[in-house]
Amino acid sequence: MRLYYTPWLFRKFYPKEVIWQIPTKKKILYLTFDDGPTTEVTNWILSILDEYNAKATFFCVGENVAKYPEICSELIDKSHAIGNHTYNHRNGWKTGIVDYAENTAKAKSLIKSNLFRPPYGKIKRSQARLLNNLGYDIILWTVLTYDFDKNPDKNEAWEKIVKYSKPGSILVFHDHLKAFENLKELLPKTLAYFASLGYKFEKIPLNW
Numbered sequence: 001m002r003l004y005y006t007p008w009l010f011r012k013f014y015p016k017e018v019i020w021q022i023p024t025k026k027k028i029l030y031l032t033f034d035d036g037p038t039t040e041v042t043n044w045i046l047s048i049l050d051e052y053n054a055k056a057t058f059f060c061v062g063e064n065v066a067k068y069p070e071i072c073s074e075l076i077d078k079s080h081a082i083g084n085h086t087y088n089h090r091n092g093w094k095t096g097i098v099d100y101a102e103n104t105a106k107a108k109s110l111i112k113s114n115l116f117r118p119p120y121g122k123i124k125r126s127q128a129r130l131l132n133n134l135g136y137d138i139i140l141w142t143v144l145t146y147d148f149d150k151n152p153d154k155n156e157a158w159e160k161i162v163k164y165s166k167p168g169s170i171l172v173f174h175d176h177l178k179a180f181e182n183l184k185e186l187l188p189k190t191l192a193y194f195a196s197l198g199y200k201f202e203k204i205p206l207n208w
Contacts, residue, residue, distance in 0.1 A: 002144075002146055002149075002156075002160075003144065004143060004144055004145070004146065004157070004160035004161070004163075004164060005142065005143055005144075005160065005163075005164040006020060006140070006141070006142070006144070014123075014128075014140070015123065015124075015125045015128035015129065015132075015138075017128045017129060017131075017132040017138050018123070018128060018138045018139075018140050019137060019138060019139050019140065019170075020140050020141065020142055020170070021142045021168045021169055021170055022168040022170065022204065022205075023168055024167055024168040025167055025168075026167055026168075026200075027167055027197065027198050027199040027200065028167060028168060028199065028200050028201070028202050029165060029167075029169055029171060029194055029199050029200075029201050029202075030056075030057065030168070030169065030170045030171065030201075030202060030203070030204050031049075031054065031056040031057070031171050031173065031187075031190070031201050032056060032057045032058070032059060032083075032117070032139070032141065032170060032171065032172050032173070032204070033045060033056060033057070033058045033059070033172075033173050033174065033175040034059045034085060034117060034119075034172060034173075034174050034175065034176075035059075035061055035064070035085065035089070035174050035175050035176040036058055036060055036061070036064060036071075036175030036176065037058065037060060037064055037065065037068045037071035037072055037075065037175060038064065038068070038071075038175055038176060038177065039068060039071070040177060040180065041175050041176060041177060041179075041180050041183070042058075042068075042071050042074075042075070042175050043071070044180075044184075045173075045175060045183075045187070046074070046075075046078060046080075048187055048188055048191065049080075049191075049201070050078075051191070052191045052192075052195055052201065054191060054200075054201035055079060055080055055081070055201060055202050055203040056080050056081075056201065056203055057080065057081040057082070057083055057115065057139075057203045057204045058075050058080060058081070058082050058083065058175060059082075059083040059084070059085040059115070059116075059117040059139075060072060060082055060083065060084070060085055060107075060111055061085050061086065061087070061088065061089050061107070061119075062084075062085075062086065062087035062088065062106055062107030062109075062110050062111060063087055063088050065107075065110045065111055066110060069110075072110075072111075079203075080203055081113070081115065081203035081204055081205075081206065082111055082112075082113050082115075083111070083113050083115030083116060083117055083139065083204070084104060084107045084108055084111045084113055084115065084116045084117075084136070085107070085116075085117055085119055086100075086103050086104050086107055086118075086119055087103045087104070087106040087107040088103065089119045090103050090104075090119060091119060091120055091122050092118050092119070092120075092122045092123040092124055092127050093120075093122040093123075093124065094122075095127075097124070097126050097127050097130060100127050101127070101130055101131070101134075104116065104131065104136075113206070114135050114136050114137055114206055115136070115137050115139055115204060115206065116131055116136040116137065116138050116139065117138070117139050117140065118138070118140075121140055121141075123138065137204075137206075139170065139204060140170070141170045141171065141172040142164065142165070142166075142168075142169035142170045142171065143160070143161060143164045143165055143169055143170070143171045143172070144172055145157055145161060145171060145172060145173050145182075145186055146182075147173050147174050147179040147182040147183045147186055148174050148176070148178055148179045148182075149182065150178075152182050154182065154185055154186070157182070157186060158186065158189060161186065161190055162193065165190075165194065170204070171190070173186070173187060
């Protein structure tokens with residue numbers, strides 16, 4: 001079963017410090033991209049976003065920023081936001097609190113942002129509390145697109161994106177080769193459809 005939308009009851013199991021959507025009544029969607037930057041995918045994403053004058057938030061893996069600092073700089077130059085996704089994509093449920101904090105701090109030396117998204121959406125209460133106390137805004141999502149799925153039901157994914165995306169929704173896509181084929185279909189459709197409804201696409205505000 002794919003949970004495209006995280007129901008209220010499920011959110012109760014997560015730490016209270018976690019942010020699932022941005023409170024607004026305006027027609028704004030917050031597109032986010034995890035796991036980059038990458039040479040193949042990031043530039044394509046940027047070109048599509050430019051067509052709609054759309055801004056987005058990229059949750060970057062530290063070791064990828066170390067490999068491709070010029071791409072990360074381009075994200076900032078184009079007025080997109082960047083966020084911390086740990087240094088090497090750590091699963092919080094399988095990582096001790098000290099190791100998790102150190103890994104996140106290592107990424108922060110390259111990623112100057114207080115936005116943080118736990119890889120896989122997996123974070124313990126103790127980890128969330130510590131990162132929140134250190135000044136991070138912990139961002140999860142309203143809609144998970146499943147663009148990373150190896151056996152996608154693209155019609156279902158598109159229907160769920162349309163159904164669950166509302167003002168203030170945070171959508172998560174992936175800046176990664178594993179998601180590229182699905183992304184090439186879902187991202188342009190998302191931008192075109194919601195733009196036709198009068199939506200704007202903005203980056204998640206720092207210290208919102």
